Amino acid sequence: MHAFMRDDEIVGRPMTRRPLRAGVDAIVRMSSTRANYWAELGVDVGLGSLLIVNGWRHHANRPLAATLAIVTGLLAFSFVEYFFHRWMFHTRVPLFAQGHRMHHEHPLGYDSLPFFLPGVVLLMLTGLCALVMPTGFALLMMGSVTFGYIAYGLSHFTIHHVRFKHPLLRRWAGAHHVHHYHPESNFGVTTPLWDVLLGTRYVRKPRGD
């Protein structure tokens, strides 16, 4: 009877596993194209602008609250950037880790997330935030998170594609180049803040040890 069964039925694996795997592989392949990279930038800029403009309408007469929402969003994003790079991209979660592994192997490639994914996640988070805080604050804060994410993407692209002359910019870019040689340190790309606070900033060992 087993002669009529396929391998995956004999070992009891669900039959849906292969199409799912093929789907994930197709999305990962699409995510490494140049078109996907710039399409994502377009989607994110559109979404971020929409959130900021609508949030500002609610907060135009309260500039202090608006500034607080924007600063909170940027600070929150800088942690999300660190969190994802350290605990998602450098683990086994296929959708995140596979693309990031390709980036570590080919730093000049366009390996990225599927163009629609960050936008969908950001929209869902905006909805959740609007449930627990004033709508205007939530829109401004998530608009700021979205632009933080855009800044992260552009920073990372620039770090790998531009040779900086200014010493401060060279130092900033150098911290990420160090991450490519020492993947257990320097997870922050836009800012070293969370690496310093959580003890993952790369420290050069003294020679002769």
Ligand SMILES: [Zn+2]
């Ligand atoms: Zn990189």
Ligand SMILES: [Zn+2]
């Ligand atoms: Zn990395």
